Amino acid sequence: MSFLQPPNGTLPPWMNSFHGNYSENNFIVLKGDSNYNISITPAYELPTWLYYQPQSVVYPTNTEDLVQFVQIMTGENRSISPIGGSHSSFGYAFTGSAAAVNLRNMAKVAPIDEENLELTIQAGALLDDVVNFLNGTGYMTATGSCPTVGVPGWHLGGGYSMFSKLLGFGADNVKSMRVLLPNATEVEASPSSNQDLFWAMRGAGHQSFGWLTSLTIGLLPLETFVYINLETKCAQADIKSCAETIYAWQRFYYENSTVVESDLSMYYWFFQPLSDSQEWKLTFTFGYLNDGIDAQMQMKHILSPFVAYLESTGSYYDTGYTVAPFDQYSKLYDSTVPGTVTDPLYEAKLGLYLKKDMQLTDWEVMIDVWMNKFTTYQLANPGIVKINTLLAFEAYTGAMTDKPSDYNGHFQRNNTLGDLMMDLFIYADPRPGVSQSVEDAWDSAIAFLESLYRDSSDGEPALFDEILYKHNDIFQAYVNYRFAPYGEGNTTERWPALQTYYGGNLCRLCEVKKMYDPQMLFDFPQGIPAAAPKGECTAEYVLYSDSSSCRSNSIFFTSMSIVFVLLKATWWWS
DSSP states (O other), rough: OOOOOOOOSSOOGGTTTTTSSSSSSOOOEEESSSTTTHOOOOOOOGGGGGGOOOOOEEEEEEEEEHHHHHHHHHHHOEEEEEEESOOOOOOOGGGGEEEEETTOOOOOEEEETTTEEEEEEEOOOHHHHHHHHHHHHHOOOOOOOOOSBBBBHHHHHHOTTTTHHHHHHHGEEHHHHEEEOSSSSEEEEEESSHHHHHHHHHHHSSSSSSSEEEEEEEEEOSEEEEEEEEEEEEEETHHHHHHHHHHHHHHHHHHHHHHTTTTTTEEEEEEETTTTEEEEEEEEEEEOOSSSSTTTHHHHHHHHHHHHHHHTTOOEEEEEEEOOOGGGGGOOOOOOTTTOOOOOOEEEEEEEEEETOOOOOHHHHHHIIIIIIIHHHHSSSTTTEEEEEEEEEEEEOOTSSSSSSSSSSOOOSSSSEEEEEEEEEEOOOOTTTTTOOHHHHHHHHHHHHHHHHHHHHHOOTTTTTBBOEEEEEEEOOOGGOOOOOGOOOSSSHHHHHHHHHHHHGHHHHHHHHHHHHTTTOSOOOOOOOOOOOOOOSSOOOOSSOOOOOHHHHHHHHHHHHHHHHHHHHHHHOO
């Protein structure tokens, strides 16, 4: 028997039906086991007091065992959730009260289909698994650079990368999927099969409609790429010159036809304070997705106007042009937390979309808030570490924006300049005389982030109100940086969060949810509901089909509900 047993050697009664029926390498960790705390720890600096605590964590090794487990659990109306990397910023992978299902042992990456330029990946794989597998094969793909992020969350939650200008979002590069539905049947979702499911999951994720078991993504024939970091500094008091540098980058990257039509791709720019000084650093990371013999010279020529501008600021520095294989891509991810900071360390993050027509004065607003208002806020709330603040911008252009907003579940495209990601790293302040706890420091950080998009209690507008992209007067936020304070809980409580993530696609997503999971057996605190709150979603949406698989699902759920009611009635009267 390969299951890890609880201290008393017994299993809860509801587990007996599948215990011992799994393949040899499967196991379960139960609440109370010595391995339990490790099993529920996200791959993210989430405060421990926010951890969800399911009754068990299950580790299947193949689809057959996963299907059996889901069939039993949904048949007993048990709450379960999939873990596809556990990099969720608020731990939503662990929200199943009965079991969180960790897919890490289902992480095969193969084979390469060279004829169709495709690669199939199981749902337990991490981005680093994909990068390492493809390294040296002559192919690359759209993927993020943080190695510990899971494939399901990144690819199906949008998926921004250095390759996005050329290839689109990660969701756009998904060619087909294998999906486990709540009725424990595995189906294909593709342009020709279960099209509504395929449309919805590419952007609205793998937790609401069905669980991803594998996906097939597109490949780009490319041996190496070129990258460079361009850096400049600006003084704490010099808001205007710092804003001018970002505005110069905006005009160069979005309006210069040579840049727009080239293989030059922006990954991000970082804006962060330097240690023990009154200076801030701007770092622009560019990639050139071309492996030709003259790739370095071509990149240098294209960048020359912007480099000349940065040189004129008097504090220019670059890391040099580097020709790199694909495995160097994940090494572009570099933690901004210095090694001198001790545990506990927590990360609070959100990503807000900026309006398309950002002007110089708008960048001044952003710089002023981050340089000065945050500094003032921090001084009033000890425990937030200034040196560990990070502002990053992910630019939307090219293949990300040449598709309509309803191309798939990912809504924000040509209607925004890009995503502004804000990161705060919090730890217990070690300075003498500071009594604030790490919990209070976390609350202070969250409160500051909320002030960026939410009006104050006394009616003052949000600090970023005039620079945010809004759809129907509602600010928009990147779903891959989920933020619990947007709203979580029942349908009404979570609806504001869903409006910020999915914009004009939300109501159609609810229709797809109703089609595939009307009983909401697959759900989490910010999941897509099967019905909108009263008064919302009054328009009708034409779906691709009323496919037979969906109709059979509805029959299955109706039958299940009847059986469940009868069982409850039998128990009540017995």
